[in-house]
Amino acid sequence: MKEKKIAIASHSTKIIPIQWDATFFFERAVRSMDRYHYDKALKYFRRAAEYEPENPVNHCNMAGILSEMGNYEESNRILLSIVSELDPEMTECHFYMANNYANMENYEAAEESLIRYLEEDPDGQFLEESEEMMELLHYELERPTKLAFIKAREGFFEHDRARSMLEEGKFVEAVRLLESIVEKNGEFMAARNNLALAYYYMGMFEKAMVTIQQVLELEPGNLHALCNLAIFYQHAEDKVQLKPLVELLCKTVPFHQEHVFKLATTMGILGEHGEAYRHFMRLLKDNGLKSDPCLYHYAAVAACNIGRYEEARRLWQQVSKLDSESHVPGYYLEQLTLMENGQNTAPTSYHYHLPFEEQFKLWEKRSESLPDHMKRDPLVRSSFFWALRHGDRHTKLQVIQALGMIADNEVKDALRDFIVEPQEDDYLKRIAIFVLRSIGVHESLNAVLEGKETVIEHSRMPSRLPIWEDKWQSVLEAALVRMNKQYDLVQQHDLLTLWIEFLSRIYPNVPKLGKVEGWAAALEYLTAKMHRREISYHEVSQRYGTSIATVSKCVKRIDEICGIKEKMRKVLPALTEAPV
Structure with a gap:
């Protein structure tokens, strides 16, 4: 017995201590998950969370196991505690909660959690899965997901x-x-x-x-x-x-369709029409683009510029079939005949709209308003804004009138910028101010007139008059209301200018203006004469509800002060007219 004890004592023992920590239980949990032993995995994840209660990953793993086991409510309770108490930056928890709610068929709550995930998660780890879930929610809720912003796709x-x-x-x-x-x-x-x-x-x-x-x-x-x-x-x-x-x-030689199109349009603009034609024809071979009239137009312009007139005709005829209401194909088919006869050159612009001058011809035929297609077409609007900066004086005058017909916020901003440009013509800027007022801009306007910065108040006209009386404004409004449908904005502005000139010259001895309509009628009469429009005292007196004698008297007084007759003698018929 003694010898046995000695033998045992001399044998070296190897005891491996077990380190009971979160890592130990985490590894056991993972092994159990791999074997689909979810009960054991949950038990081990709970122990891991007990050892490291501040570590949100352990809690998140526990929530994941609960979800796999179908205990969605408990899973969400843990996930909510993670983002509320432990780590608000674990935004993926919102995605997991959305999944749980969807499995519970609580689609409103699922949508709320999914939106929060997409709006807060910077990395977009589950973007594809989120898109699939959005399709499900769209179907179940019978409406699009109320999503306005994805942080992972910021911008x-x-x-x-x-x-x-x-x-x-x-x-x-x-x-x-x-x-x-x-x-x-x-x-x-x-x-x-x-x-x-x-x-x-x-x-x-x-x-x-x-x-x-x-x-x-x-x-x-x-x-x-x-x-x-x-x-x-x-x-x-x-x-x-x-x-x-x-x-x-x-x-x-780009591969992607978007790059081919960009290169084709660029080569056309640069005058490399052969290259442009080659790329446009590549695009037309794509079945998905064969219904795009713009693309056929671009190819036709390129064909025209390299002398392939028959091909250009075929392409524009196809444009006409695809976009029967457009003026574009008809105009270019007419021009093509002139080109073939050597009477015209090939078009230089690839834009799918009429040349600037042709657009104004159409507008002038419908002088009551700008055609809807011109208001909506971004290329037309672009040409307007470009011409306002770089056109000649006459073109800028036309553009300002056209912008007055569009009258949206873009136009208002463009005209506000125009009137503060020192190098622009003062007359054009005064018309721009008039247009701004006529389209509802009533606040004070900053402008540069006669080389000086000035502020045009709502209650004042752009003049040197120290005051602006209500009665003077009444005359102006009486005239403009009646002229609105019959005179363009330039003519209306010229009436305003004439009235201001008269008041400025006669001030402070301004007449009492007892009959507002008589003075308003006189202003319209003189404005019409200055613009070579046919008009008579009889016609204008009837429209304003005043007598011929009153109108004649007011016309004479304005002419005495402003010298209208003398100024216009060389270019206009006499302003005098015998009373009827």
């Missing part, structure tokens, strides 16, 4: 909205939104590219150039930016910079 929703604004011609609003996107996310190349285009559409060429250069500094091979830069170089007539860039683009 994407806003960028889509900005693109829509550009397509609708709302350039000022698009610029504001795109500037805010770029400020938050400087690596968002698509937003920078579209911001450059928005500046360009508005005629802000220097800003457009700076913005596109910034894109290429960050991403030198960006095709959209290279195409935009080439167009900007062409606008600046910088042939030295343009030539190598065109050579590079001619060698480029």
